[in-house]
Amino acid sequence: GDSVTQMEGPVTLSEEAFLTINCTYTATGYPSLFWYVQYPGEGLQLLLKATKADDKGSNKGFEATYRKETTSFHLEKGSVQVSDSAVYFCALRLGAGNMLTFGGGTRLMVKP
Amino acid sequence: NAGVTQTPKFQVLKTGQSMTLQCAQDMNHNSMYWYRQDPGMGLRLIYYSASEGTTDKGEVPNGYNVSRLNKREFSLRLESAAPSQTSVYFCASMRDETYEQYFGPGTRLTVT
Numbered sequence A: 001g002d003s004v005t006q007m008e009g010p011v012t013l014s015e016e017a018f019l020t021i022n023c024t025y026t027a028t029g030y031p032s033l034f035w036y037v038q039y040p041g042e043g044l045q046l047l048l049k050a051t052k053a054d055d056k057g058s059n060k061g062f063e064a065t066y067r068k069e070t071t072s073f074h075l076e077k078g079s080v081q082v083s084d085s086a087v088y089f090c091a092l093r094l095g096a097g098n099m100l101t102f103g104g105g106t107r108l109m110v111k112p
Numbered sequence B: 001n002a003g004v005t006q007t008p009k010f011q012v013l014k015t016g017q018s019m020t021l022q023c024a025q026d027m028n029h030n031s032m033y034w035y036r037q038d039p040g041m042g043l044r045l046i047y048y049s050a051s052e053g054t055t056d057k058g059e060v061p062n063g064y065n066v067s068r069l070n071k072r073e074f075s076l077r078l079e080s081a082a083p084s085q086t087s088v089y090f091c092a093s094m095r096d097e098t099y100e101q102y103f104g105p106g107t108r109l110t111v112t
Helices: none
Strands: A003-006 A011-014 A019-021 A023-026 A032-038 A044-050 A056-059 A062-065 A075-077 A086-093 A106-111 B004-007 B010-013 B019-025 B031-038 B042-049 B064-068 B074-078 B087-095 B100-103 B107-111
Touching: A003 A086, A011 A019, A019 A106, A023 A032, A023 A086, A032 A062, A044 A062, A044 B100, B004 B087, B010 B019, B019 B031, B019 B087, B031 B064, B031 B074, B042 B064, B042 B074, B074 B087
Parallel strands: A011 A106, B010 B107
Antiparallel strands: A003 A023, A019 A075, A032 A044, A032 A086, A044 A056, A056 A062, A062 A075, A086 A106, B004 B019, B019 B074, B031 B042, B031 B087, B064 B074, B087 B100, B087 B107
16 A cells, blocks of 8 residues: 655754655655644644655755655755754655645754 | 643553543534544644535544534544553634634553
């Protein structure tokens, strides 16, 4: 079945460091891909998305590129801030279905 | 525009007690979802509703029932709570045009 694999956390960085959170997927078709962010004590919020190969999603300084050849959708940010500390979830939606498959989440901690 | 609201925010139950978690959305979305989030497990889908009057099982439906009362409201019922149901429960709705899911703030449930 469809699945999403994320790097294990926690990821601990200093402020202004470069961030990469790896996400790879397994799917029989060509899914739409999403990154969601969960701040402490809150629900998930959509961060960015990409719907076809080579699309780049971006928001709030975060970027991710849909790579069909490597079945990946890695999240990057050039300079993280303390306020970026959160749990990040990669997810996919396949075909005409209306369900998302989520990865296990990666906790990011940014220290001043 | 409140988005997705959930009540209660916190609940403690004894084993065997029953309760209903309430969810409502004001975005006129057709699809609604109930997830549970356990430490290190990411999000797991309990039940979903693709439209008013329909419900379907997700990955972990045992021990739960749902009701799609109308287009706005989707409730989750625990008939006889068990300690294994201690978790954080999230309700979500999906925007049909973009397949983006919007999450409520969650209900933290403890079963003793």
